[in-house]
Amino acid sequence: MVLEGGRYVKIIGLRHRDKPIFTLPVPRSRIYVVTDPALAAAVQRASKTLSFTPLVPDLTKRVIGLDLDTVALLRQNLDPEPGEPHGFLADMHDMVYAYLGPGVPLTALSLGAARELGRQVAAHAAQLQQPQTVNLLAWVRHFVTLGTAQFLYGPDNPLTLHPHLEQAFWDFDCGLGRLLLGVAPALTARAAYRGRESLASAFEEYLSAGCHDGAAPIVQRRVDIAHQHGLSVAATARSELSFLFAGIVNTAMTTFWAVLQIFARPALLAAVRAELAPALVGDGMCQLSMDALNSAACPTLDAVVRECLRVGSDNYSTRLVKSDTVLAGQWHLTAGAVVQIAGGVIHADAGIWGADADVFNPARFLKLGEGGRKVHPAAFRAFGGGKTLCPGRHFAMHEIRALIAMVVLTFDLEAADPGAGSGPGITVPLKEDRVLPVHILEPRTDLYVRITVRDGRSILVV
Ligand code: HEM
Numbered sequence: 479m480v481l482e483g484g485r486y487v488k489i490i491g492l493r494h495r496d497k498p499i500f501t502l503p504v505p506r507s508r509i510y511v512v513t514d515p516a517l518a519a520a521v522q523r524a525s526k527t528l529s530f531t532p533l534v535p536d537l538t539k540r541v542i543g544l545d546l547d548t549v550a551l552l553r554q555n556l557d558p559e560p561g562e563p564h565g566f567l568a569d570m571h572d573m574v575y576a577y578l579g580p581g582v583p584l585t586a587l588s589l590g591a592a593r594e595l596g597r598q599v600a601a602h603a604a605q606l607q608q609p610q611t612v613n614l615l616a617w618v619r620h621f622v623t624l625g626t627a628q629f630l631y632g633p634d635n636p637l638t639l640h641p642h643l644e645q646a647f648w649d650f651d652c653g654l655g656r657l658l659l660g661v662a663p664a665l666t667a668r669a670a671y672r673g674r675e676s677l678a679s680a681f682e683e684y685l686s687a688g689c690h691d692g693a694a695p696i697v698q699r700r701v702d703i704a705h706q707h708g709l710s711v712a713a714t715a716r717s718e719l720s721f722l723f724a725g726i727v728n729t730a731m732t733t734f735w736a737v738l739q740i741f742a743r744p745a746l747l748a749a750v751r752a753e754l755a756p757a758l759v760g761d762g763m764c765q766l767s768m769d770a771l772n773s774a775a776c777p778t779l780d781a782v783v784r785e786c787l788r789v790g791s792d793n794y795s796t797r798l799v800k801s802d803t804v805l806a807g808q809w810h811l812t813a814g815a816v817v818q819i820a821g822g823v824i825h826a827d828a829g830i831w832g833a834d835a836d837v838f839n840p841a842r843f844l845k846l847g848e849g850g851r852k853v854h855p856a857a858f859r860a861f862g863g864g865k866t867l868c869p870g871r872h873f874a875m876h877e878i879r880a881l882i883a884m885v886v887l888t889f890d891l892e893a894a895d896p897g898a899g900s901g902p903g904i905t906v907p908l909k910e911d912r913v914l915p916v917h918i919l920e921p922r923t924d925l926y927v928r929i930t931v932r933d934g935r936s937i938l939v940v
Pocket residue numbers: 530571574721724725726728729732787793794795796859860861862863865866867868869870871873874918
């Protein structure tokens with residue numbers, strides 16, 4: 479475990495593919511690791527006795543630094559049965575899932591996000607007179623971080639007003655695993671702790687000044703729910719930090735991998751550009767229609783994003799065993815233990831995805847839609863599953879497709895050595911899978927590219 483880090487469980491799981499579940503002994507408890515999609519679906523169905531929610535107060539206390547009074551509030555009615563009163567977490571869960579489900583608010587939020595990201599990309603293209611060498615991950619992160627802060631939290635959001643908070647945000651992200659351990663975080667996760675505290679006080683100021691009046695309706699609803707349940711302004715600020723994090727980090731990482739994989743493959747780049755051509759209207763200042771960016775209209779682009787999520791997500795879906803449970807009629811789980819569905823094992827299983835499971839091959843998702851290989855619905859784990867299935871998944875897929883479309887249509891990218899000139903082609907780095915997988919994995923090494931604007935183009939989102 480010390481040598482392999484986050485990859486340890488994946489290695490064991492893949493070595494023992496005949497075992498759908500195995501136990502990891504840990505001090506004073508045990509962790510059951512599920513590596514089979516059918517058994518993962520059984521875990522998701524057993525939501526009465528296997529639940530993530532009881533773990534949330536303690537986890538969020540460590541990660542976002544909640545005070546003890548707020549943690550006590552979070553523990554109230556957190557897993558209500560029908561008809562029972564709802565606590566803060568249950569109310570927030572229901573609102574966010576309803577709001578981000580298919581419907582008018584989701585369409586409005588998706589269009590607002592695409593327009594904001596479009597503005598960011600167009601502004602960058604307009605000031606790019608000469609080819610520029612950039613760190614690709616930092617370049618993509620910048621669009622997503624500032625764009626998301628703007629469309630969720632409005633023009634007076636803390637990250638636009640205080641540009642140094644962008645670095646604070648990524649420092650927070652980088653040390654999240656150490657914050658989660660909760661051992662003297664001010665010392666053991668110094669940069670992350672400092673970044674988080676700077677963000678928390680800036681968001682507290684933002685809320686105290688009523689700046690959330692200019693935020694997206696979903697954020698206003700979140701703040702109302704926090705207020706109704708008696709959270710202080712400081713605790714509400716920290717709760718919003720968790721939403722900002724959910725809105726930015728996976729989206730940025732997925733867009734990075736997808737842009738990289740597309741530009742590393744000239745034939746794929748040509749196919750994606752050809753697919754996007756009908757969505758463009760006008761010359762020079764082109765208009766990109768959001769209606770034309772759905773998965774049916776852009777199957778190749780959509781398949782690239784899904785494949786990036788499959789190969790980049792080693793995510794665990796975690797549940798506490800609230801009372802003894804028998805899974806699928808044969809696996810006895812003891813109360814007090816933890817169950818984890820190991821996305822990394824399932825995503826890398828050749829028995830599920832085919833002999834090329836370890837290779838990036840977006841065509842597999844096109845074939846899935848064409849009656850090809852059958853894959854269990856619970857085998858795609860990037861958005862989790864069951865009661866904790868990511869509520870932002872529809873929004874995220876739309877936003878990611880839109881941002882990739884803008885980048886692919888506006889820029890040309892080629893490999894660059896930051897010290898020297900440009901190289902022949904882009905090489906995709908390995909992913910860093912030796913860490914605790916708290917989000918889509920990062921590359922093991924930095925990747926620099928040379929960016930130029932195509933045909934002096936600028937794209938307007940309509
Ligand atoms: C590629 C992008 C994204 C990925 C891969 C992703 C993945 C996930 C995963 C794995 C979970 C936990 C599921 C589990 O434990 O089973 C989650 C939860 C969540 N996600 Fe996403 N997410 C993405 C984008 C977004 C966006 C853009 C938003 C909001 C705007 C969002 C909002 C949330 C929220 C609020 C939760 C917590 C839900 C709860 O209350 O249990 N996500 N996401």
